[in-house]
């Protein structure tokens with residue numbers, strides 16, 4: 001297997017991390033569960049004690065049209081998929097114009113906005129352990145039970161790229177800060193909003209070091225410059241503590257925390 005050195009302070013959307021030698025997965029047989037597989041690190045916070053990391057190789061960056069099916073490699077970036085669908089007048093991928101990530105990460109997280117989710121038009125996935133039809137996968141709000149690297153995903157192919165939907169998603173995203181972040185910090189608890197709860201316990205705009213619960217949207221933990229993993233963890237824990245004390249609600253992290261000290265904790 002080959003390795004690649006990645007500077008996570010550059011690579012990750014939250015701009016935190018160090019240089020790490022990452023394994024590249026070329027063949028399904030390369031995978032062992034001692035490695036943690038990453039996409040483009042838009043939903044991930046890398047700690048100072050990360051597990052061994054792996055990325056899909058460039059071989060999995062492709063898009064194919066096959067009759068009524070669109071087949072896309074797991075390492076394909078969302079922007080490339082959105083541009084392809086615009087060019088070929090394909091429906092249902094407008095969401096990806098404004099959603100950062102690679103397809104494997106987007107599917108694993110069942111990424112989306114409100115009722116528009118990546119699973120809506122998905123047919124099947126191919127992982128290192130074989131192919132699974134949508135009906136065989138358990139999925140929900142920012143959740144799937146997929147437990148093997150996603151190499152390829154098939155979707156229903158329908159005509160009709162909708163520019164109005166692109167505008168709608170852009171508008172829906174307009175309340176999100178543009179400062180570096182890893183997207184929403186916590187999942188919305190049933191019937192409530194993580195941002196409202198963080199604001200209600202007085203943490204909107206709260207800073208520790210270079211990290212801050214954004215003044216634009218409190219559920220975005222943003223890096224105002226030189227923010228560290230420890231700064232981020234201090235804010236995450238403080239929010240969870242205050243929200244439990246005041247509302248008896250556990251705020252579950254949507255951000256994935258990759259640090260051996262925290263990976264067995266329910267964060």
Ligand SMILES: Cc1cc2nc3c(=O)[nH]c(=O)nc-3n(C[C@H](O)[C@H](O)[C@H](O)COP(=O)(O)OP(=O)(O)OC[C@H]3O[C@@H](n4cnc5c(N)ncnc54)[C@H](O)[C@@H]3O)c2cc1C
Pocket residue numbers: 013036037038039040041042043044056074075099100101102103104105106107108109110111112113142146148149150151176181182183184256
């Ligand atoms: C500014 C901003 C706004 C965002 N807005 C939204 C939003 O509105 N809605 C939303 O849903 N998300 C949002 N996100 C989060 C992010 O876009 C999604 O979670 C996306 O799916 C992350 O993809 P990634 O490739 O970066 O995954 P990573 O962060 O690299 O990984 C995320 C998870 O996916 C797993 N994974 C990655 N690749 C694979 C693979 N090939 N096979 C199996 N598992 C894999 C990883 O192991 C990890 O558990 C936002 C992020 C940012 C930075």
